[in-house]
Amino acid sequence: MNYAPFDEIRPELEKQYENAVFSPEECWDEAQLREAWENHKRENPEEERILSRAFLIALILEHAPVAVEKFNAFPGKFRHFDLLKEDLDAGYQLARKKIPGVVTDGKDLQLGIGWMVDRSHTAPDWKNLMRLGLPGLIERAEKGDSPFHKAVVTVYKALAAFCRRVARINGNFVYAEIAEHAPQSLHEAFALAYVLHDAIEFSGEEVRTMGRFDEIYIDFYRNDLKAGRLTRESAKELIKYFWIAFYARYQGKRFGKNFCFGPDFNELSYLGMEVYYELNTVDPKLSVLVRTDMPQDFAELYARCIRDGRTAIVSLNYDVVVAGLIRHGRTPEDAAQFVPIGCYEPAVAGKEISCSGSTHFYLPVMVLSVLDSGREFDSFGDFKEAYLEEIRRVTGIMREGQVLCDLAWKYVNPVPLLSGTFDSCVEKGRDISDAGAVYNTTGCVASYLADAVDSLEAVRYLVYEKKLCTLARLRQILKDNWQGEEKLRAEVLRYAAKWGNNDPRTDDLAVEIAAFVSKLLFNTPNGRGGFFFPSLYGQMVVENGRRIGALPSGRLAGEPMSKNMDACIGMDRNGITGLMDSVLKVDMRQFPCGTCLDIMLHPTSVRGEEGIKILVSLIRSFIAHGGSGIQFNIFDAKVLRDAQVHPEKYQNLQVRVCGWNVRFTDLAPEAQETFIRQAESIA
Amino acid sequence: MTSARYIDVKRFAVHDGPGIRTTLFLKGCSLRCIWCHNPESRLPQPELAIHYPKCTGCGECAKFCSCHKITAGKHEFDRARCKACGRCEEVCPSEALELFGKSMTVEEAAEKLLEDRIFYADGGGITLSGGEPLLQSAFCAELLARMKREKIHCAVDTCGNVPWSAFEAVLPCTDMFLYDFKCADPEKHLRLTGARNDLLLENLKKLDATGKNIEIRMVMVPGLTMDEADLRGAGEFLSRLRNVSAVRLLAYHSLARSKFKAVGHPDTMPEAESPNEEALEKCAEALRSFDLDVINSLK
Numbered sequence: 001m002n003y004a005p006f007d008e009i010r011p012e013l014e015k016q017y018e019n020a021v022f023s024p025e026e027c028w029d030e031a032q033l034r035e036a037w038e039n040h041k042r043e044n045p046e047e048e049r050i051l052s053r054a055f056l057i058a059l060i061l062e063h064a065p066v067a068v069e070k071f072n073a074f075p076g077k078f079r080h081f082d083l084l085k086e087d088l089d090a091g092y093q094l095a096r097k098k099i100p101g102v103v104t105d106g107k108d109l110q111l112g113i114g115w116m117v118d119r120s121h122t123a124p125d126w127k128n129l130m131r132l133g134l135p136g137l138i139e140r141a142e143k144g145d146s147p148f149h150k151a152v153v154t155v156y157k158a159l160a161a162f163c164r165r166v167a168r169i170n171g172n173f174v175y176a177e178i179a180e181h182a183p184q185s186l187h188e189a190f191a192l193a194y195v196l197h198d199a200i201e202f203s204g205e206e207v208r209t210m211g212r213f214d215e216i217y218i219d220f221y222r223n224d225l226k227a228g229r230l231t232r233e234s235a236k237e238l239i240k241y242f243w244i245a246f247y248a249r250y251q252g253k254r255f256g257k258n259f260c261f262g263p264d265f266n267e268l269s270y271l272g273m274e275v276y277y278e279l280n281t282v283d284p285k286l287s288v289l290v291r292t293d294m295p296q297d298f299a300e301l302y303a304r305c306i307r308d309g310r311t312a313i314v315s316l317n318y319d320v321v322v323a324g325l326i327r328h329g330r331t332p333e334d335a336a337q338f339v340p341i342g343c344y345e346p347a348v349a350g351k352e353i354s355c356s357g358s359t360h361f362y363l364p365v366m367v368l369s370v371l372d373s374g375r376e377f378d379s380f381g382d383f384k385e386a387y388l389e390e391i392r393r394v395t396g397i398m399r400e401g402q403v404l405c406d407l408a409w410k411y412v413n414p415v416p417l418l419s420g421t422f423d424s425c426v427e428k429g430r431d432i433s434d435a436g437a438v439y440n441t442t443g444c445v446a447s448y449l450a451d452a453v454d455s456l457e458a459v460r461y462l463v464y465e466k467k468l469c470t471l472a473r474l475r476q477i478l479k480d481n482w483q484g485e486e487k488l489r490a491e492v493l494r495y496a497a498k499w500g501n502n503d504p505r506t507d508d509l510a511v512e513i514a515a516f517v518s519k520l521l522f523n524t525p526n527g528r529g530g531f532f533f534p535s536l537y538g539q540m541v542v543e544n545g546r547r548i549g550a551l552p553s554g555r556l557a558g559e560p561m562s563k564n565m566d567a568c569i570g571m572d573r574n575g576i577t578g579l580m581d582s583v584l585k586v587d588m589r590q591f592p593c594g595t596c597l598d599i600m601l602h603p604t605s606v607r608g609e610e611g612i613k614i615l616v617s618l619i620r621s622f623i624a625h626g627g628s629g630i631q632f633n634i635f636d637a638k639v640l641r642d643a644q645v646h647p648e649k650y651q652n653l654q655v656r657v658c659g660w661n662v663r664f665t666d667l668a669p670e671a672q673e674t675f676i677r678q679a680e681s682i683a
Numbered sequence: 684m685t686s687a688r689y690i691d692v693k694r695f696a697v698h699d700g701p702g703i704r705t706t707l708f709l710k711g712c713s714l715r716c717i718w719c720h721n722p723e724s725r726l727p728q729p730e731l732a733i734h735y736p737k738c739t740g741c742g743e744c745a746k747f748c749s750c751h752k753i754t755a756g757k758h759e760f761d762r763a764r765c766k767a768c769g770r771c772e773e774v775c776p777s778e779a780l781e782l783f784g785k786s787m788t789v790e791e792a793a794e795k796l797l798e799d800r801i802f803y804a805d806g807g808g809i810t811l812s813g814g815e816p817l818l819q820s821a822f823c824a825e826l827l828a829r830m831k832r833e834k835i836h837c838a839v840d841t842c843g844n845v846p847w848s849a850f851e852a853v854l855p856c857t858d859m860f861l862y863d864f865k866c867a868d869p870e871k872h873l874r875l876t877g878a879r880n881d882l883l884l885e886n887l888k889k890l891d892a893t894g895k896n897i898e899i900r901m902v903m904v905p906g907l908t909m910d911e912a913d914l915r916g917a918g919e920f921l922s923r924l925r926n927v928s929a930v931r932l933l934a935y936h937s938l939a940r941s942k943f944k945a946v947g948h949p950d951t952m953p954e955a956e957s958p959n960e961e962a963l964e965k966c967a968e969a970l971r972s973f974d975l976d977v978i979n980s981l982k
Contacts, residue, residue, distance in 0.1 A: 487776060490776040490777070491776065494776065494778065502798055574694055575693075575694045575695040576695050577694045577695045577703065577705075577798075577799045577802050578694055578798075578799075580802075581798060581799065581801075584801075604698075605695070605697045605698075606697075607980075607981070607982075608980075608982050610697075610701075611697070613702070613805075613806070614697050614702070614703060616805070617702055617703050617802065617805035617806065617807065618703065618802070620804075620805055621703070621801050621802045621804065621805065624801070624804070625801050
């Protein structure tokens with residue numbers, strides 16, 4: 001490594017996108033690029049979408065200006081003048097023409113459902129990329145003669161040309177090497193992953209995981225050490241240069257780039273976690289695949305990261321996820337190769353595209369729908385049946401909307417840069433957007449479980465047990481946002497059972513809803529030759545809360561929703577173990593597309609070396625008893641309040657939002673309040 | 684079946700012994716430490732606490748019981764007449780009323796303590812605390828035996844100011860004692876806690892002789908327990924014991940002050956600042972010179 005010590009140059013590296021200075025060498029200006037693109041379109045009016053997309057990507061990679069960043073071990077910024085983005089809009093127009101009736105971003109707030117063309121939950125086959133390199137990928141695609149194969153060859157040749165250009169402009173010979181053969185060193189491997197990642201993202205798909213870090217790169221690392229190309233210390237520097245590039249892209253204001261660790265831990269796992277501690281950044285984020293046999297020293301290493309504020313780490317139960325994937329049709333060998341593509345949405349690496357954010361439905365909204373129907377029910381059991389029936393009805397509408405989106409994806413944005421790494425795509429001659437993967441999944445997110453469960457239980461309590469009001473009266477009370485019924489609301493909040501307290505009244509409901517939802521979606525076909533698979537988590541709790549009315553649970557209109565598998569804010573009165581006891585009753589294997597529990601701890605409960613062990617114990621207990629995903633925030637409400645007043649003092653204060661981290665000071669005031677409220681409830 | 688008066692069951696207790704634990708706080712104590720953090724646990728009988736900051740003056744309680752009165756929007760309470768029946772607690776919509784000292788059988792307690800058992804596997808367990816749990820030693824003995832049948836790690840947090848027979852009752856089923864040590868000087872001990880320390884030091888020596896694992900816990904109160912003489916006295920006494928695995932220094936804080944008012948006891952909480960990590964570390968160093976393994980709980 002002939003680069004400046006990382007810590008010295010970190011500020012520049014953090015701004016490597018923002019401050020990129022583009023070389024006038026070896027490139028075309030915007031007018032030339034646009035002209036070439038317009039000419040191409042004019043000359044090929046009927047060209048298949050994948051080929052025109054490949055042409056445009058290649059045009060940019062071969063001719064767009066490249067940044068001069070000689071200080072950076074991982075250069076490779078290019079200017080695309082929004083051409084790729086504009087063409088994406090054209091893709092949506094094309095899709096609407098080809099698939100009549102498609103709504104590519106559908107939402108029905110009344111029903112509580114939504115669907116979309118999900119371009120943000122994909123990942124290439126990283127292992128194939130490392131094994132074959134660009135020349136290998138080109139060579140195997142050249143054996144096919146479909147438009148798909150031609151597109152793949154076009155984009156990879158262009159990417160190789162781009163690497164050569166970067167090498168010449170920046171004097172970075174590593175880039176020249178990766179254009180010619182599969183990577184031979186850790187630096188080459190990282191560089192190849194980085195340029196492919198960026199190229200895919202600029203071409204309109206979000207790469208949600210960089211794969212299993214320790215497994216993919218261990219041989220490079222060992223060989224470099226053996227050959228004397230790297231020392232342990234210089235490898236750490238290299239990883240920091242690599243990881244900070246992912247931070248630099250969005251400055252910690254998006255969903256974060258996932259690097260996966262485990263389930264087998266090697267010396268690179270330890271080294272990587274050490275680096276992660278030192279780097280102290282909101283992005284990249286890590287996922288750790290945990291089995292009960294996880295070594296204690298590794299567990300403590302990453303628990304220390306979490307305890308000390310590097311909370312962008314989710315632990316996923318390897319065995320439970322694998323079992324869930326197998327139950328939902330993956331072979332055991334494939335299931336074993338999963339990575340989270342998204343926050344905690346597992347998918348088989350190199351064989352599956354999860355599209356986990358495609359559809360969603362908000363579980364509490366259907367409680368309101370049943371109330372609003374004006375029907376009367378003799379018993380709570382009948383009310384509950386009607387609720388489940390309503391879920392069945394609205395998810396049917398949701399799936400219809402989504403199937404059209406599934407069909408539309410190949411017109412919107414084929415991704416030869418990504419698909420070319422998939423064995424199955426090359427064999428079938430089909431892009432991932434066109435059912436090229438082995439498993440073409442459409443994710444289906446069931447959200448805000450706690451709000452739904454607490455609301456159902458409140459209906460039972462108010463209407464059927466205590467008979468404090470009728471359904472009709474409750475409907476009016478909710479329309480009035482509980483105004484004038486503060487006493488009744490206080491009673492509901494205090495005496496109706498709440499999810500997250502190991503209370504069978506609510507927990508049984510949650511288990512029943514979870515099983516119903518999972519079964520409902522089991523083996524339901526999507527529009528890409530795959531299936532809908534359910535997940536159980538709730539994100540965007542502040543944003544969506546604003547649009548959801550008052551609930552029987554006592555929640556007021558506009559208040560934040562419950563996050564992931566959590567209790568409603570402040571309602572887990574028996575502490576986190578009570579919450580975990582409730583959560584562990586739900587069979588997580590029913591949700592192959594992921595679920596997660598967010599735990600908030602007060603710093604004093606994990607102080608000192610003993611605190612690290614407490615954190616490990618929590619994770620281990622959760623994993624040993626069938627939990628799936630778990631992640632932490634460690635807050636003192638007073639510190640958060642102070643950070644609102646003195647943001648300058650807290651530039652490193654991270655919060656785990658849902659499946660990603662941001663700086664607390666970057667949060668909107670309303671979101672800050674939500675965290676503070678929760679932190680106060682645990683103080 | 685044996686019952687006990689208790690004040691609380693705390694889950695995810697991480698400061699009451701090793702690992703993740705559930706702590707049962709029993710009611711009644713034989714000391715009156717001026718800095719008491721749980722004044723609601725002192726008297727053996729049930730008591731109603733009124734959390735004044737939560738009271739909205741709605742008057743629901745007054746409808747149920749003449750001990751409560753709302754005068755000009757302010758809550759007034761006739762404690763002398765209160766029978767601690769607890770009915771008012773249920774009707775208070777703002778959770779301002781709380782009855783401490785409800786009764787629980789061994790089986791009820793066991794059920795509560797076992798709820799979190801999956802979290803005990805990694806070195807955690809249950810702790811009996813208080814108040815002084817050994818004032819209800821028959822209950823403790825029965826409950827601990829029940830826990831041992833479930834192979835749960837059991838700790839008892841005691842001030843030691845109980846007859847030795849109480850220790851004997853729980854010894855067979857207790858894995859670890861958390862033993863409070865306030866002050867070595869008997870006269871000062873009397874001033875600070877309302878009792879001389881002869882009995883509890885004697886018990887500590889006897890307990891040490893049984894070979895049970897003991898963790899000493901000392902609350903560091905500026906101006907009261909942190910002086911050189913105090914630490915020297917403690918160090919000299921403790922260094923003669925053989926089975927003390929650690930001495931844990933806890934930082935005094937006055938967060939419990941409002942609870943004195945809530946249960947209508949005179950506020951004896953000292954007007955001292957909570958010591959910080961460095962202050963505790965100085966005390967720890969002083970004690971370490973007696974060859975003790977000292978834990979600074981703020982570190």
